[in-house]
Amino acid sequence: MFLGPxxxxxxxxxxxxxxxxxxxxxxxxNTYIGNRIYGRPIFPLGQTYENVSSSDLLRFREExxxxxxxxxxxxxxxxxxxxxxxxxxxxxxxxxxxxxxxDVPELHKGSKGDQVLWLQEHLAAAIxxxxxxxxxxxxxxxxxxxxxxxxxxPATGVAGPATWAALLALTPVAVDWTGTKPGA
Numbered sequence: 001m002f003l004g005p006x007x008x009x010x011x012x013x014x015x016x017x018x019x020x021x022x023x024x025x026x027x028x029x030n031t032y033i034g035n036r037i038y039g040r041p042i043f044p045l046g047q048t049y050e051n052v053s054s055s056d057l058l059r060f061r062e063e064x065x066x067x068x069x070x071x072x073x074x075x076x077x078x079x080x081x082x083x084x085x086x087x088x089x090x091x092x093x094x095x096x097x098x099x100x101x102x103d104v105p106e107l108h109k110g111s112k113g114d115q116v117l118w119l120q121e122h123l124a125a126a127i128x129x130x131x132x133x134x135x136x137x138x139x140x141x142x143x144x145x146x147x148x149x150x151x152x153x154p155a156t157g158v159a160g161p162a163t164w165a166a167l168l169a170l171t172p173v174a175v176d177w178t179g180t181k182p183g184a
Contacts, residue, residue: 003038003114005121011040012073014062016047017056024059029101032067037104037118037164044072049079054087062092067100072108107159111136119159121172123147 002008005026011060013035024069030045035042045066046060057074064072074080074088088116105115124130141157151166159167 003035003040003118005172008040010045011038012037012045014075015060016075017060018045018050018052019047024056024063025098026069028063033103033105034115035100037115037168039168041118042067042069043161044069046072046074047076048064048074048081048084048088049076051081052084054083057084057087058090058092061088062094063098063100065092066098073103091151091176104161104164105159107136109138109141109157110157117141117175118172119144119164119167122167124173125170126167128173132173 003011010160015027015031017024019040020027022030032042033046044060044064046057048057052054057181061072080088107116107119112135114134116136119136120130120132120134120140123140123143124132130143131139144163145155145157147166148157148163153162153166
């Protein structure tokens, strides 16, 4: 997990809206929902390939500012059209019709991946027996429920906004990813 303890100091997610069939607004909302929990500065990486529209390029730049990014970049320069270059050099205007999404990922039993690892690393700071596996299984449900109760939260075993706020106040437990799997 490259954003874990001792990992990357910033995040530069590839936000290629046209390539994945999404709008600029949707790619921003989804990217920030998925990455905000890591607490690292986000420097969006947009696309200039696939003949993206000038209005999308401008919107991508404007939303970067709206979401608080202090920098952004694009891929890939050699496919940027002449109108794209003009748009990249154009002054920015304040967006008034977009409200930045402030959600965090909701994780529950059966969830898997880096976000679960991040949750488990924080949960292990409060409950040292918590395994860090990347799979939100029964142990994580039970431990998260206990953690929630101890912090005056409803013991749902689901990580929502209030639970994330409490977990992210803890220093995550560093995991030795170079070790061998137990029993191997």
